[in-house]
Amino acid sequence: MQKRFPLNKIVGYLFVIASALIMLVPFLTTVFNSLKTYKQYMQFPPEWLPNPAQWSNYTTVWEQANFSSYTINSLIVAILSVIGALLSSSMIAFAFARLRFPFRDTLFMIVLGTMMIPGIVTIVPQFIIFKNLGLLDTLAPLWILEWLGQPFAIFLMRQAFLNIPKDYEEAAKLDGCNPFQIYWRVFLPMCKPSLATLAVFTFMGKWNEILAPVIYLISDENFTLPIGILSLSGQYKTEDQLLVAGALISLIPILIVFLFAEKYFVEGSKTSGLK
Amino acid sequence: MLELQTEQQAKPAVKKRKWLDSEGRWGLLLVSPYLIHFLVFVVGTSVASLYFSFSDYDILNPPKWTGLDNYEKLFEDPLFYRSLWNTAYFTILYVPAKTFLALLLAVALNQKLKGLKFFRMVHFLPVISSWTVIAYVADAVFNQRIGFANAFLSKLGIAPQNWLIDEFWVIPVLVLIAIWKSVGYMMIIFLAGLQGISSDMYEAASIDGANAWQKFWRVTVPMISGTTFLVIILNTIYSFQNFEQIFVMTGGSTEAGSTGGANNASLVLMLFMFRQAFSFFKMGYASAIAWVLFLILLAITLIQFKLQKKWVHYD
Numbered sequence: 001m002q003k004r005f006p007l008n009k010i011v012g013y014l015f016v017i018a019s020a021l022i023m024l025v026p027f028l029t030t031v032f033n034s035l036k037t038y039k040q041y042m043q044f045p046p047e048w049l050p051n052p053a054q055w056s057n058y059t060t061v062w063e064q065a066n067f068s069s070y071t072i073n074s075l076i077v078a079i080l081s082v083i084g085a086l087l088s089s090s091m092i093a094f095a096f097a098r099l100r101f102p103f104r105d106t107l108f109m110i111v112l113g114t115m116m117i118p119g120i121v122t123i124v125p126q127f128i129i130f131k132n133l134g135l136l137d138t139l140a141p142l143w144i145l146e147w148l149g150q151p152f153a154i155f156l157m158r159q160a161f162l163n164i165p166k167d168y169e170e171a172a173k174l175d176g177c178n179p180f181q182i183y184w185r186v187f188l189p190m191c192k193p194s195l196a197t198l199a200v201f202t203f204m205g206k207w208n209e210i211l212a213p214v215i216y217l218i219s220d221e222n223f224t225l226p227i228g229i230l231s232l233s234g235q236y237k238t239e240d241q242l243l244v245a246g247a248l249i250s251l252i253p254i255l256i257v258f259l260f261a262e263k264y265f266v267e268g269s270k271t272s273g274l275k
Numbered sequence: 276m277l278e279l280q281t282e283q284q285a286k287p288a289v290k291k292r293k294w295l296d297s298e299g300r301w302g303l304l305l306v307s308p309y310l311i312h313f314l315v316f317v318v319g320t321s322v323a324s325l326y327f328s329f330s331d332y333d334i335l336n337p338p339k340w341t342g343l344d345n346y347e348k349l350f351e352d353p354l355f356y357r358s359l360w361n362t363a364y365f366t367i368l369y370v371p372a373k374t375f376l377a378l379l380l381a382v383a384l385n386q387k388l389k390g391l392k393f394f395r396m397v398h399f400l401p402v403i404s405s406w407t408v409i410a411y412v413a414d415a416v417f418n419q420r421i422g423f424a425n426a427f428l429s430k431l432g433i434a435p436q437n438w439l440i441d442e443f444w445v446i447p448v449l450v451l452i453a454i455w456k457s458v459g460y461m462m463i464i465f466l467a468g469l470q471g472i473s474s475d476m477y478e479a480a481s482i483d484g485a486n487a488w489q490k491f492w493r494v495t496v497p498m499i500s501g502t503t504f505l506v507i508i509l510n511t512i513y514s515f516q517n518f519e520q521i522f523v524m525t526g527g528s529t530e531a532g533s534t535g536g537a538n539n540a541s542l543v544l545m546l547f548m549f550r551q552a553f554s555f556f557k558m559g560y561a562s563a564i565a566w567v568l569f570l571i572l573l574a575i576t577l578i579q580f581k582l583q584k585k586w587v588h589y590d
Contacts, residue, residue: 008487012383019380020397022455027400029415029423045426088308101302111309114317120516120545121565124558125323126316128334148312179301208405210519215553226407230523247411251404258403262396265403269463 034058034245041241054241058249061242067249069221070228074207074250077142077224081206082199084147090195092149093157094183098169108158115151127215137218142209146202153198156271160194161187197264197271200257204265207254225250328562338559345563355564357539358547359571361446365543366514368450374506377458381465382495398459406523413439413452413524439525442540449541453520461506468502469495500587508579515572518545544568 033041034057035050061067095101096108130141146153164187172182188195213227223231229246232238258265303310328345330338349355380398384391401409416422417438425435438448476498480490496503525541542550548568552561 009386009388012386012388015379015383016388016394020394023397023400023459026412026416026455030412033411033415042421044421045429046421046423092306092309095302095305099298099302099305101299101306104302107306107309110313114313120548121324121562121569122316122320123548124327124552124562124565125320127552128323128558129315129320131334145312145316147308148316149306149309154309179298179305183305204403208403210406210523214522226405229407244411244414247408251408254403254405258399262392262399265399266395266463269460270467 030244031248033241034248036241038239038241041239057242057245061238061246062249064238064242065232065246066220066223066228067246070223070225071250073139073222073228074224074226075253077139077209078203078206080139080143081146082202084143085150085153085198085202086195088147088149089153089198090157090188090191091183093154094161094187095179096154097158097161098182098187099179111151111154115155123215130216136216137222138216139222139224141216142212142224143206146206153202156198156268157191157194159271160191164190193264193267196261197268200261200264201268203257204254324562324565327559328566330559332558332562333556334558335556341559345560346567348560349563349567354539354542354547358542358544361539361541362515362543362545364446365450365517366511368447369453369514370507370510372450373454373458373461373510374503376454377461377506378465378496378499378503380458380462381469382491384462385466385469395459395463398462400459401456402460404456406519409452409456409520410523417448417452442538445525445541449520449524452524453517456520461510464506465499465502468499472498497588501589504579504583504587508576511575511579512572515568515575516545517543518549521546522549 029048032048032050035053035055036057037050037054040047040050096104096111126141130136135141135144168186168190169182172186177185208226209224210226210230213224217223217227220228220231229243229250232246233240233243327338329340329342331341331344332338384394388394401412404412414422416424419425419435419437419440422438424438428435436444438444472495476494477490480494485493521541521543544564545568548561548564551557551564
């Protein structure tokens with residue numbers, strides 16, 4: 001019985017290490033590919049290491065394409081989405097968690113219900129709404145809905161507000177705070193971890209989004225990073241190793257966010273499993 | 276805000292009553308953004324979509340009611356059956372394999388292995404990457420000209436394959452890449468579930484003389500069946516709505532008409548719908564596809580909920 005324990009661990013380690021290698025090696029290969037000359041990139045059988053490393057690939061692709069404008073657009077969409085999600089979803093969630101108002105429970109059931117409804121049936125009419133509002137080929141359709149509250153975000157924040165003891169609310173009421181002031185001054189500052197989780201999730205989702213930008217954006221100067229890079233491979237005959245470098249540039253901001261906020265990402269992943 | 280405050284202070288006698296009323300008003304005011312969201316972007320769009328699905332609509336001219344025309348056309352369209360099969364094939368390969376692998380990884384990591392944080396991070400790397408990035412990572416392995424997979428095959432004396440262009444390989448390879456991208460995410464969900472199993476269960480099994488394999492099948496698997504069920508539901512829904520991966524990897528350009536793989540071998544339902552809507556501007560036809568896709572997904576989800584009684588344990 002005693003002997004079995006370490007064997008389990010050895011098998012566990014072998015399995016996890018093998019899996020980690022399967023995750024890492026393709027990424028490393030891609031990084032090396034981004035540092036090759038075109039000739040070395042196209043050679044078969046491939047050589048793993050770049051020789052010598054062409055660091056200039058990164059500056060070349062940045063200068064050659066509209067990269068700075070793609071990056072700025074992606075940042076605008078991601079940041080406006082995060083602000084919108086944090087403000088509106090927390091406000092809505094506060095009302096659901098802490099205030100009594102007509103049809104509250106029915107409305108909350110609806111929020112949960114819409115979480116189950118897939119977005120597919122609404123794509124076409126949504127496109128037509130934004131087209132009629134004159135928002136086609138602008139960034140607005142990519143972030144505006146976050147300002148009207150998203151079911152998952154509302155659910156996440158409501159859980160956080162429910163966990164705060166009632167005493168805080170009553171003390172604030174005695175001090176003459178109205179519900180908005182209680183939300184803004186007392187409850188919101190107490191929910192920083194949940195807000196951070198929501199911010200990380202929204203940022204990642206928006207930074208990587210492809211479907212909406214493909215539908216709504218038409219001109220190159222409005223493209224976000226993922227579809228900017230996609231369009232490069234279609235439009236210009238850029239050398240492929242440069243496109244690899246471009247794709248990896250787009251990974252850097254999200255990697256930074258992830259390294260700083262890994263804790264919140266794990267929390268959010270667990271929560272998304274609990275719905 | 277300020278006015279309300281002074282009003283309350285001025286009439287302390289009716290304060291309680293006033294507070295109740297104003298609480299209701301505040302509540303409705305604070306949830307009003309979601310009310311707009313729900314009425315316009317959920318109810319409004321669903322009704323519109325249903326109406327379009329019974330109409331001929333090209334965006335430029337107002338929709339013209341044509342009854343069941345779109346649905347009749349759909350059920351005669353060979354591309355619909357092709358994309359339906361491709362979607363089903365993707366799901367059949369994707370959901371069980373990914374669920375099982377994610378569970379195994381979570382069980383391995385749950386043994387309090389050293390370096391948990393590092394392993395978790397490595398498995399998250401593909402999760403946080405966009406499909407555009409993943410496309411180039413997959414290219415490093417599966418590109419028919421320069422990828423490592425073919426270099427490896429040629430060493431074994433096997434002819435190079437076309438992977439993502441080949442009719443036979445495209446779906447299995449897409450599934451492999453999709454599992455690789457997101458298995459880390461499901462692993463975290465399983466890990467959270469595993470941490471909820473009390474160690475007493477394992478100790479009791481040990482006393483009964485169970486080995487590691489028996490403990491996995493007799494304790495872990497039943498105890499975690501609730502989480503497994505959820506993971507299966509989430510992945511089935513994801514699989515049926517998979518658009519971004521197929522769009523980016525089998526076509527690789529923003530020209531919508533060019534995607535779908537060789538001989539439409541990777542044309543899935545979402546891509547089929549997207550093409551009808553945004554390449555050919557057949558909004559009515561696309562809406563009909565969306566509703567059929569939705570109903571299929573709904574039926575599968577309901578069946579899964581019915582079946583869960585047979586294998587999911589709650590206590």
